[in-house]
Amino acid sequence: MAAATPNRRPLVLLLLVVLAAIVLGFLLLREPSPEAPAPTPEPTAAQPVDPAEIEAEPDAVVAELLPALQSLQQVDLDQPPARRNLDLQHWTTEQGTRVYFMQAEELPMLDIQLLFAAGASRDGELPGLGTMTNAMLNEGTGDQDAGTIAAGFERLGAQFTNSAHRDMALAGLRTLSADDKLDAAVALFTQVVARPSFPEDAFERLRNQLLASLKFRLQRPAALASEAFWADLYPGHPYGTLPEGQTESLQAMTPETLRQFHSQYYTTGNTVIALVGDINRERAERIAQRLADALPQGPAAPVITDPEPATSSHRHIEFDGQQTHILVGQHGISRHDPDYAALYVGNQILGGSGFGSRLMQEIRESRGLSYSVSSRLIPMQATGPVMVSMQTRSDQVDQALEVIHQSLDAFINEGPTEAELARTKRQINGEFPLSTANNAAIVAQLGMIGFYGLPLNHLQLFLDQVQALTVEDIRAAFARHFDPEQRLVITVGPAPGIADSAPADADNETDLQDQETDATPTPEPQA
Incomplete structure (x- = not known):
């Protein structure tokens, strides 16, 4: 054992020399020579920007183009939104x-x-x-x-x-x-x-x-x-x-x-x-x-005369299908009738505003009789129609017609509620700016004004009339124009008595609008 000790000394000395070399190299790397080139600085864009500098030098162009934001909590929902100034x-x-x-x-x-x-x-x-x-x-x-x-x-x-x-x-x-x-x-x-x-x-x-x-x-x-x-x-x-x-x-x-x-x-x-x-x-x-x-030279065409009063009737057309299509309506008004604003707002409440309408609540939400139901007021040069359209299972036609008639009669006799009227006024005022949001919409409004001979400030008058309406105004207008004894019913579907258990769907709901593009290019706000 004693003879082996001297043989280890050269190995120990070698390890010590290697360790010293490593330490010396590390120290040299940490302290570079003064002649070494300075490190390349980072690009300016990569440096963090002090927020204070942004506030001190705002972008004048952006500030001019972008209006100041307004909190939704500060918006008065009872006031109509700003309207575009139309120099007609x-x-x-x-x-x-x-x-x-x-x-x-x-x-x-x-x-x-x-x-x-x-x-x-x-x-x-x-x-x-x-x-x-x-x-x-x-x-x-x-x-x-x-x-x-x-x-x-x-x-x-x-x-x-x-x-x-x-x-x-x-x-x-x-x-x-x-x-x-x-x-x-x-x-x-x-x-x-x-x-x-x-x-x-x-x-x-x-x-x-x-x-x-x-x-x-x-x-x-x-x-x-x-x-x-x-x-x-x-x-x-x-x-x-x-x-x-x-x-x-x-x-x-x-x-x-x-x-x-x-x-x-x-x-x-x-x-x-x-x-x-x-x-x-x-x-x-x-x-x-x-x-x-x-253009060829010539006079204006004669004005279309008003139709004769209609009498109440129900016509059924047999059709081999899963659903029965229903149209209920009667004569409405011409484009010049002074009750236009009242009937327009009333129709929006009754069935023209989608899921918030009374007919949708009674037909779909309360009874599940149809996927959708809507009403349309179509004022024309002569007296145009007002109509309710929907589709339902053939075994539910009688019930659906009963609900439609009851809803129409109640609206004529009682009018809308104050809450319905207030909500619809806000909706019309909120939607109206879209009717003048682009040139195509404005030219359609101008064409409608010219074709029906309406005053140049018709759009402003319409909104003012809407704002002034009361529940009684709408009830009285509906009572003047819509006599239940002149109500027309059209049904198209399986023969009465042939029930169909298939659920009502929306496959053909768009067809209910089929055919009549009403006589106005774009009415207010979608008139």
Whole structure:
């Protein structure tokens, strides 16, 4: 053991030398030489910013563009929200065409809408004539066909729109306001609307589409209910025919028939021009005059007469389906009736406001008779209808009709509650800014004002009338206009007595709105 001890000393000495070298290297790394280059500083953007510096130097541009935030707790819910100031202007062209205009410089765009008293109520002996004429406007003009016209608008970044309803037919243009785009777009739009060529091949194609659509309607119970409702409520009246026409009337039309209709109703005296966008009054006058110069010359169409009073009736149409569609309604009012505001608000409370309405509470929430139920007030040039629509199981039809009649009678006799009226006023005032939130909405409002000959400050008057309404005002208005003895009922579904255990669903609820686009482009707030 003693002889082995000296042999370990060289190993111990070696370990001590290695340990000393490690310690020395560590010390050298911690203290770099003065000649070594200084470390590269971090980029300025990575340095933390002192909040005090932000407050001392605010972003002036952002502060100018963004309004100060307001706490929701500080908002007075009893006061209507701020309304957009609408500088609406009105004049007539040399031919007597009425023009409505508002300058809006926020976007470099212009919206134009032309409204003609050329809807289905002017069809005469050929139902569908107004619809076919309007649909053919952009199918050809001069030497341009539908493809060339569409390419022309697309090349200019412009959009052409058209539609036909019972009271009116419309044509619209949305275009950029830059000179090189605006002038060309207005020129093409003017040619399309004022000088359509009604080509034979396009006429045959559109007629076949309408004929196919009529066959498809036979498979849609909501469409059948709507057609029967209008026919029974307006027998022998221009509102009673189907805007899409009938097979016999469509077959009897020719391109020449459409040309005659266009020359009679798409005239300077029968047109309203609405313009909203990034142009001044002088340029708006030039555009309106350009449109009026191009349109056929002619007078305004006669005003549609009011229908004869209807009597109470119930018509059932058998349809092999799982549900029964129900329409209950009667004559309402024209667009000029002084009770419009009261009936509009009352309808919102009754069934026009969705899940907060009284009918929804009675039909869906309390009894589970339907997924949805709604009521609509459709004021038109002549007396338009008011209607309640829903669908339910066939074995629940009698109960559903009883609830509808009871709800209508109670509303006529008692009116709404104070709470319902206050809530609906807040809703209408809250929604109203959306009706003037963009140029397209404003031009539709202007067109509606012009077409129905309403005062230029109609929108403000409407809101003021809504705010002044009382429960008694609404009750009295409903009692004046809605006689239970003139109530019409249409049901479409399985034969009475054939029960169906399938639950009511929403698959066809949108069809209940089917067919009638009411005669107003955008009523207030969705009028």
